[in-house]
Amino acid sequence: MGDAQNIINIAKAEVGYHEGRSDGHWNNHQRYSPAVPGLEWSQNQAWCATFVSWCAMKAGLADLYPRTASCLTGVAWFKQRKRFSEYPAVGSQVFFGSGGGAHTGLVYAYDDDFVYTVEGNTNAGGSAEGDGVYLKKRERRSSYVYGYGYPAYIEGIDSADPAWKGKAPAKPASQLVALASGVKPGARHAQVRELQQLLIKAGFGPIPGSVTDLYGTETQKAVGRFHDANPRYRSVGVAHDPKIGPSGFVALQKLAGRR
Known part of the structure; x- marks a missing residue:
């Protein structure tokens, strides 16, 4: 379709x-x-x-x-x-x-x-x-x-x-977006809602209490699950790393189906 x-x-x-x-x-x-x-x-x-x-x-x-x-x-x-x-x-x-x-x-x-x-x-x-x-x-x-x-x-x-008529399809714009600097554990930021939705869609939920702008404990746990499955994006030596980074955020978007 x-x-x-x-x-x-x-x-x-x-x-x-x-x-x-x-x-x-x-x-x-x-x-x-x-x-x-x-x-x-x-x-x-x-x-x-x-x-x-x-x-x-x-x-x-x-x-x-x-x-x-x-x-x-x-x-x-x-x-x-x-x-x-x-x-x-x-x-x-x-x-x-x-x-x-x-x-x-x-x-x-x-x-x-x-x-x-x-x-x-x-x-x-x-x-x-x-x-x-x-x-x-x-x-x-x-x-x-x-x-x-x-x-x-x-x-x-x-x-x-x-x-x-016969015009070639336009190449769609990328849906990938950059991570805002204010998105970090314990903070409130509008993009945290998007982070939570992506985590759930990619299979790293559930996140009880979502969707909100708070990067709280449950969101940190979900990010930790993402990092456990994708260790190349976690901070060196940090188990269950709760902080998403710019490259990890891009990878998460791709796992959630964005082009």
Whole structure:
């Protein structure tokens, strides 16, 4: 299964989800904002772009989509990378309204006349008040459709754009990141959450009490298990070394499946 189909499947599995209600109205309170690191602040706001960011994160494709709650920021992100088109593509991010700033979703199919999408913070009837995740059918040539951002899928992209026909797949950007200097035993740091998630995914969990920003005792034990299995990355002469180093952090990311 390719990357495009992977994110489409994740998005479609959310169809039927509804945000919260208060005082007789939908209130934009949903589960996606708290689950996307860096977008927690967007809770109770319009969440169509946040939904796409969540889907990309769940699919392991966070680097191929803009992580943002802003549709305009998403448009700018794709345009900066020269991956924006007026033609639909499978797995592309579609943007609606003036400058693409009104609404967004994911394209799962297209034909000569229509584009078929999964969209968050929308509704079945077309009113201005979105309430959940829906499958939508949009007219391709509607003035409401602004354009499409093309993720750099490793398998290439199925696009209606003549300029993209036969274009070689873009080489995906590396997902590997550097270790921050503040990540050390006993400290609090935002990247500790990522460290804990990587340790668990690579099989060095469990880490009771995770996921948090505290590099506490249980995280140190998990790092020790990583070093016991990969002694070349531990400090010389330190058994069950609890401190992750820069090269060990890169190796851990690879063990967890990052490219």
